[in-house]
Amino acid sequence: MSDDLQYVRNEKGEVAVPCQVKMASNCAGQGEFCEDEEDARDWVEDECWIDSGVGFICLQCNELIMRNLREVRPKTAR
Numbered sequence: 621m622s623d624d625l626q627y628v629r630n631e632k633g634e635v636a637v638p639c640q641v642k643m644a645s646n647c648a649g650q651g652e653f654c655e656d657e658e659d660a661r662d663w664v665e666d667e668c669w670i671d672s673g674v675g676f677i678c679l680q681c682n683e684l685i686m687r688n689l690r691e692v693r694p695k696t697a698r
């Protein structure tokens with residue numbers, strides 16, 4: 621996996637993986653702040669965030685996306 625992820629960094633220099641979409645009102649925003657990028661990514665993977673290929677999507681946003689997908693499905697399916 622490429623390491624093009626945009627990490628967020630706090631004032632202590634710790635890193636976290638941000639939610640890629642930040643769509644849900646209860647979006648986690650970012651994962652837990654960890655010592656380094658690898659730990660931060662391990663954390664979101666442990667939390668089962670969705671790997672989109674370019675970033676990670678938190679569970680709250682993923683749920684919202686799934687719900688939206690169901691709602692936009694055409695009503696006149698043939």
Ligand SMILES: [Zn+2]
Binds near residue numbers: 643644
């Ligand atoms: Zn989110």
